[in-house]
Amino acid sequence: MNIKRLSTRQPDFNMQLDSLLAFEATQDHQLDETVAAILADVRTRGDVALLEYTRRFDRMEVHDSAALELPPAVLRAAFEGLPAAQRTALEQAAQRVTAYHQKQLQASWSYTEADGTLLGQQITPLDRVGLYVPGGKAAYPSSVLMNALPAKVAGVGEVIMVVPAPGGEINDLVLAAAYISGVDRIFTIGGAQAIAALANGTATVPAVDKIVGPGN
DSSP, X not given: OOOOOOOTTSTTHHHHHHXXXXXXXXHHHHHHXXXXXXXXXXXXXXXXXXXXXXXXXXXXXXXXXXXXXXXHHHHHHHHHTSOHHHHHHHHHHHHHHHHHHHTTOOOOEEEXXXXXXEEEEOOOOOSEEEEEXXXXXXXXXXXXXXXXXXXXXXXXXXXXXXXXXXXXXXXXXXXXXXXXXXXXXXXXXXXXXXXXXXXXXXXXXOXXXXXXXXXX
């Protein structure tokens, strides 16, 4: 691996550093503009834009937004079709994640002071959250378990999952993890367009109160 090293002892150190930072800033600026355009487009045109970006980036020939949602039977089939060892591993992982987060649960409490002042803390779960899971060559069932299960434990009303399916491919482990985690709805969309759909809502994808995903 060729790693570029800069030294403050070099006479042109400042020039090299400025050049490096300017390059990164330019790249980030271009990326920001591209993402901002996608977000605005989905916000404005909804499902129409979502379908266009899915065809463009994920190479899925879908022309009906309803086709973006996976039926529950597909998740169940993915789980039941796994080798026994993988099913057991997912179930054990789900049980451990659930048990851990159950210990984090907090309850609402309040008390009244002598002068009649009511003080306390109100714990209220969100109505709906969105979960972004990487797709394609990368398969992270752990991203599903570690985000969907805490939401379920917390009492979130509905968990909406989005996962890109390049060329129509989705990893069975990811779908199986969604099944045992109790994910309510799954849409085969990814990228900035998926985030835009979750944040703003479309005719097909409901808007959520919070979006979560992998830790990186």
